[in-house]
Amino acid sequence: MFTRAFRYERAERYSDACDLLREHGDEAKVIAGGQSLLPMINLGLVQPGLVVDISRLAEGRELTVTGDGYLVLGALVTHARLAADAAARAAQPLLPAAAGQIGNTRVRNRGTLGGSLAHGDPAAELPLVMVALGATYEVTTGHASREIRAEDFHLGFFTTGLDDDELIASVRAPVLGPGWGWSFQEVARRDGDFAMASAAALIRSADGLIIESRVAVGGVSDRPVRLADVETALTGCAVADLAERVGPIQGISPADDTSASARYRARLARVLVLRALAEAAGRAEEAA
Amino acid sequence: MSETVTVTLVVNGRPVTRAAGAHLTLLRWLRDEAGVTDPKYGCGEGICGACTVLVDGEPVSACIVLAAQVDGAEVTTAAGLLDRDGSLGPLQRAFHEHHAAQCGFCTPGMLMAAAALLSGGRPASREEIRAALHGNLCRCTGYGPIVDAVEAAQVEATQVEAAQVEAAQQGQRR
Numbered sequence: 001m002f003t004r005a006f007r008y009e010r011a012e013r014y015s016d017a018c019d020l021l022r023e024h025g026d027e028a029k030v031i032a033g034g035q036s037l038l039p040m041i042n043l044g045l046v047q048p049g050l051v052v053d054i055s056r057l058a059e060g061r062e063l064t065v066t067g068d069g070y071l072v073l074g075a076l077v078t079h080a081r082l083a084a085d086a087a088a089r090a091a092q093p094l095l096p097a098a099a100g101q102i103g104n105t106r107v108r109n110r111g112t113l114g115g116s117l118a119h120g121d122p123a124a125e126l127p128l129v130m131v132a133l134g135a136t137y138e139v140t141t142g143h144a145s146r147e148i149r150a151e152d153f154h155l156g157f158f159t160t161g162l163d164d165d166e167l168i169a170s171v172r173a174p175v176l177g178p179g180w181g182w183s184f185q186e187v188a189r190r191d192g193d194f195a196m197a198s199a200a201a202l203i204r205s206a207d208g209l210i211i212e213s214r215v216a217v218g219g220v221s222d223r224p225v226r227l228a229d230v231e232t233a234l235t236g237c238a239v240a241d242l243a244e245r246v247g248p249i250q251g252i253s254p255a256d257d258t259s260a261s262a263r264y265r266a267r268l269a270r271v272l273v274l275r276a277l278a279e280a281a282g283r284a285e286e287a288a
Numbered sequence: 289m290s291e292t293v294t295v296t297l298v299v300n301g302r303p304v305t306r307a308a309g310a311h312l313t314l315l316r317w318l319r320d321e322a323g324v325t326d327p328k329y330g331c332g333e334g335i336c337g338a339c340t341v342l343v344d345g346e347p348v349s350a351c352i353v354l355a356a357q358v359d360g361a362e363v364t365t366a367a368g369l370l371d372r373d374g375s376l377g378p379l380q381r382a383f384h385e386h387h388a389a390q391c392g393f394c395t396p397g398m399l400m401a402a403a404a405l406l407s408g409g410r411p412a413s414r415e416e417i418r419a420a421l422h423g424n425l426c427r428c429t430g431y432g433p434i435v436d437a438v439e440a441a442q443v444e445a446t447q448v449e450a451a452q453v454e455a456a457q458q459g460q461r462r
Contacts, residue, residue: 005291008310008356031354035334038313038352042332051310055357080346104423105401106349107334191422192335 003041010053014060014167015142020052022141022165028052030167032076033110035103036119060114060169065091069175075114075168079126080105082113091175094133094182094200098125101184104192114168117153120160120223123194127154128218129184131226132200135173139166147172150224157222179211180204181283183276186219187268189259195219196260197268201276203234205284210234210242215277220254220269227251230273239281243274293356299324300368310356314348315339317355318365326366326396330425337424340397341365347404366396369403378448379403382441383434390428398424402438411442 011017021028027049031037034055040046054060060076063085071091073082082088083100102108102116102125116126117137130137130150137148139162153161162168176182186198198218204211213234215227233245247270254265296305299322306321318324318341327350330338334349341350342364369377376384379402389395398421405412405420412420417438418431426434 003311005309006311007291008293008354010356031357034352034354034357035349038354039333041311042313042351051354053354053357103334104337105404105420106337106340106347106423109346110348110353 003044004047006048007050008053009050010056013057013142014054014140014169017052017054017057018140018142018165018167020050021167024050025164030054030118032112032115033078034115035107035111036115036121054167055112062170063088065175069177070172071095071175073113073171073173075112075117075170077113079103079108079111079113079116083108092133092173093176094129094184094202095126095173097182097184098129098200101125101186107192113171117150117171118160118162118168120154120156120158121194122157122222122224123196123198123219125184125186125195125198125218128198128216128224129200130171130173131224132202132214132216133173134214135171137168138170138172139163140169141165142167145169151226154223159222176202177204179206179284179288181280181285181287183279183283185272185276185279187272194259197254197265197272199269199272199276201273201280203277203280203284205239205281206288208239208285210237210239210281213277213280215273217249217252217269217273220249220252220265222253225252227273234277239285242277242281246270246274246277249273293359295355295359297322297355297358297360298362300364308355310354312355313351314341314343314353314355314358314363315350318350318363321355324365324367327400328393328396330393330397335423335425336394337397337401338394340400340424342368342400342404345404345407347401364400364403366399369399378444379406379438379441382437382444386433386437386440388429388434388437394424394426394428398426398434402434402441405438406442406445411446412438414439417442 029048060074062074079099079102083096089096135150186195202214215230218224249269254262256262293310294307304322308321328338330336334352339350401424
């Protein structure tokens with residue numbers, strides 16, 4: 001609670017914030033909702049010399065569905081807004097469902113999409129669903145911007161592809177196509193706590209056969225992991241048989257900690273993938 | 289760029305302006321600068337809910353929001369739930385009558401989480417009340433009496449509203 005003093009600057013636009021980041025380097029930290037940064041400051045894990053506040057930018061609040069089938073979200077959209085927004089729920093229900101699972105009401109009221117993605121917590125909900133969806137992030141220096149795929153952005157434990165003077169400006173996620181079903185699953189020790197494991201699945205099926213799927217797991221590696229081998233194994237498989245096609249989850253490296261052992265996490269990941277697939281398949285049948 | 293910022297907040301209806309450290313959380317600003325001590329410091333991580341206050345009507349963890357970030361906002365703490373004459377408001381009275389506080393440390397935050405729920409206007413089920421309070425930890429009561437109190441306050445609010453509507457209708461008939 002007795003944090004060291006720091007300087008504070010409220011940015012009016014991305015370019016101001018990015019200029020400050022470039023000028024002050026490692027000493028500077030960006031704050032939007034502050035729901036990850038301030039706990040870290042309170043715990044003494046971070047001691048910034050300068051905090052650059054982007055929570056009041058005029059930019060970054062868009063939430064639109066484009067004509068070519070994407071849900072575009074500004075980085076400052078809060079989890080509460082994303083979870084409740086009728087247009088987002090209709091366009092891509094996986095995203096609002098995941099946003100509604102984050103922390104508690106207070107976290108969701110302040111926490112932002114860009115903040116959660118840039119923080120890069122391997123157990124976080126939004127990076128997982130972005131990887132599952134194949135979303136792209138628009139990152140900006142305020143002067144120039146580039147696009148980066150979610151899978152390429154999340155590099156490891158709290159590590160992302162953002163340069164020191166870059167911020168996420170917006171996210172572009174494909175809307176749920178016709179005939180697709182979706183599911184988000186997570187298990188935590190306590191409601192609102194960090195997930196011990198989580199899974200997101202999207203399935204397109206017809207006549208009881210899986211045509212396409214997208215599956216990813218969270219909380220069991222240093223980043224969200226897309227399960228390409230599971231997706232391949234499911235193609236053409238009967239919905240009724242999908243549990244037989246999913247063996248132990250490959251390509252993950254769960255950790256031991258106070259809430260679960262690595263072995264338990266690995267087993268839980270498979271259980272959650274199966275639950276997610278079953279629910280997504282059910283929804284795909286309804287949608288067909 | 290300064291380590292000191294001047295922040296004005298309307299705290300429980302009263303405008304307060306203080307020049308203080310930019311690093312102060314809303315909780316520290318309220319307690320140490322503005323002398324509003326009903327929100328409590330529990331975990332410092334936004335988990336326990338003892339510091340819950342309403343910022344422009346929405347519940348937030350005051351321990352993980354910078355005061356400077358919410359400059360200009362209306363902040364409501366548990367003291368803002370008192371009736372105008374300084375007696376307990378309906379929600380506070382319900383907590384009192386249902387023994388919903390033991391050590392009392394979580395109570396100011398519980399009250400604000402409950403106040404945010406009740407301000408939604410729609411009657412909440414017992415399950416919805418539990419869901420709305422899930423981010424507020426209590427280590428004494430076992431939660432039952434707290435849920436009872438919120439339910440009772442909600443019933444009372446509905447009855448008061450019904451009485452007001454009836455009175456208004458009778459007035460029209462006359």
